[in-house]
Amino acid sequence: MVNRELIEVFSEIAREKNVERSELGSILEGLFLHLVERERGDASNCSVIVNLDKGEFEIYVEKTIVGVDGVEDPVMEITLDEIREVDAELAEDLEVGDSYVEIIDPMIFGRRMIHMAKQFFSQKLQDVEKKYIYEDYANRVGEIVIGTVHQVQRDNVFVNIEHAELRMPRKEQIKSERYRRGDSIRSVIKSVEITSRGPDIVISRSDNHFLYKMFEMEVPEIEDGVIDIRAIARQPGDRAKIIVQSHDRRIDPVGACVGMRGSRIQAIVRELNNEKIDIVNYSEQSEILISRALSPAKPLDLYIDDDRKYCIAIFDDDDLELAIGRGGVNVNLAAKLTEYRIDAFGKKEYERKRVEQESLLADIDGMPARAVKPLSEAGITSVSDLLNSDEDTLLDIKGISEASLEKIYDAVQNFVEANQAAAEAEDVEEATEELESVESDATDEAVTTEGESEAEAVEAEEDKEESEETLEKVES
Numbered sequence: 001m002v003n004r005e006l007i008e009v010f011s012e013i014a015r016e017k018n019v020e021r022s023e024l025g026s027i028l029e030g031l032f033l034h035l036v037e038r039e040r041g042d043a044s045n046c047s048v049i050v051n052l053d054k055g056e057f058e059i060y061v062e063k064t065i066v067g068v069d070g071v072e073d074p075v076m077e078i079t080l081d082e083i084r085e086v087d088a089e090l091a092e093d094l095e096v097g098d099s100y101v102e103i104i105d106p107m108i109f110g111r112r113m114i115h116m117a118k119q120f121f122s123q124k125l126q127d128v129e130k131k132y133i134y135e136d137y138a139n140r141v142g143e144i145v146i147g148t149v150h151q152v153q154r155d156n157v158f159v160n161i162e163h164a165e166l167r168m169p170r171k172e173q174i175k176s177e178r179y180r181r182g183d184s185i186r187s188v189i190k191s192v193e194i195t196s197r198g199p200d201i202v203i204s205r206s207d208n209h210f211l212y213k214m215f216e217m218e219v220p221e222i223e224d225g226v227i228d229i230r231a232i233a234r235q236p237g238d239r240a241k242i243i244v245q246s247h248d249r250r251i252d253p254v255g256a257c258v259g260m261r262g263s264r265i266q267a268i269v270r271e272l273n274n275e276k277i278d279i280v281n282y283s284e285q286s287e288i289l290i291s292r293a294l295s296p297a298k299p300l301d302l303y304i305d306d307d308r309k310y311c312i313a314i315f316d317d318d319d320l321e322l323a324i325g326r327g328g329v330n331v332n333l334a335a336k337l338t339e340y341r342i343d344a345f346g347k348k349e350y351e352r353k354r355v356e357q358e359s360l361l362a363d364i365d366g367m368p369a370r371a372v373k374p375l376s377e378a379g380i381t382s383v384s385d386l387l388n389s390d391e392d393t394l395l396d397i398k399g400i401s402e403a404s405l406e407k408i409y410d411a412v413q414n415f416v417e418a419n420q421a422a423a424e425a426e427d428v429e430e431a432t433e434e435l436e437s438v439e440s441d442a443t444d445e446a447v448t449t450e451g452e453s454e455a456e457a458v459e460a461e462e463d464k465e466e467s468e469e470t471l472e473k474v475e476s
Helices: 002-016 021-040 080-086 088-092 112-138 208-218 253-258 260-271 286-293 317-324 326-338 347-358 369-377 383-387 391-395 402-475
Strands: 046-051 056-066 077-079 099-104 144-152 156-161 164-169 184-195 198-204 227-235 239-246 276-281 301-305 310-315 341-346
Touching: 021 046, 021 056, 021 112, 077 080, 080 088, 112 164, 112 184, 112 198, 144 164, 144 208, 164 184, 184 208, 208 227, 208 239, 208 260, 227 253, 227 326, 239 253, 239 286, 239 326, 253 260, 253 276, 260 276, 276 286, 286 301, 286 310, 286 326, 310 317, 310 347, 317 326, 317 341, 317 347, 326 341, 341 347, 347 383, 347 402, 369 402, 383 402, 391 402
Parallel strands: 056 077, 164 198, 239 276, 310 341
Antiparallel strands: 046 056, 056 099, 144 156, 144 184, 156 164, 184 198, 227 239, 301 310
């Protein structure tokens, strides 16, 4: 009866923790073996049989029969006389050297062992629970989950989902967001690892896959495989760019992602704390793809080297700032998205650099005269030729030493810096002239306004005098 009650108590606790019956049986076997070991010092010769259906368990100890004077270890050995006290009939069939199985009464553990049993059982249940949590979330990496913020620390935000605690490190957070205890947040499961403290479940809101899953949730065509997301580049909380491709000519991938009146894209933008999202329609032509990726700016010209994965993008001078973006975010995201290294230039700046690169070495001040001819014979005549040549290649040219090469580089460097200074001075002069022009226009407008006011005042005075004269005539 005691056994049944004990089993029922443990079974009830296990049900509350959602522990399977097979796991419960293993835990109980381990529990009783632990109690035997604490009570007797050794449990290597013990075995436990637990019957959850009947609510029964039995503990068996296998001992070796020894002579009356041969008992050295009471835990492992027993005499025939001790067996006769329990079962005289059985003792008649046994002899020294045989094995004897003794049944242990659970009551021998006493009350002092009950507290220890509860601690052991509780710890084992926690281990099983952690194992279940790990196995569950290890199979859900990449899924979107919704949890409640439980604790906010400097480097981590801890989110609870039922019995599981998930961790969002600082680098996986959107920098512009602030989290508070009790907030409900959506994130993607990034990784799951087992540690000494239990499963470490890392979630993310800044990962590219989180944006992918958000589009998958909001755009049915992506979930169905009609539209593919080819690439994603993000500056979390600021701007993101994605490349989409439709496998059905009747479906516009950009329009499908935007949704009716922007309903789909707006839902994603709100979830990402107003992160701007540029949707790029895929093209196999690199010039078209790069041009679309640089949106919202529109390049005037693109010079692309597909082998080197390099692109020079030329923009109108007024659009250059938009093309680069705050902190270079727009051009950098476009480069990540297309996997091309992109350098953006204003039209005027590019023309200056082009002229600079095409300048002949012979025309540069300070260029060693003796070095010009050997370089020219090697096919190096312009600044561009020199800068695109390897230093070892230049030193292999007859007549070019390390000292002369250093002078050549110094001359070119001074030439470039002088051109840059002149260009900056020209920009300042243009800006000054523009400012003076604006101020002049403002002054002219003010004078015109003042003149108009004086004329209106004179006209009003004349009208008043005419009215007074008319009134006098009427009265007379």
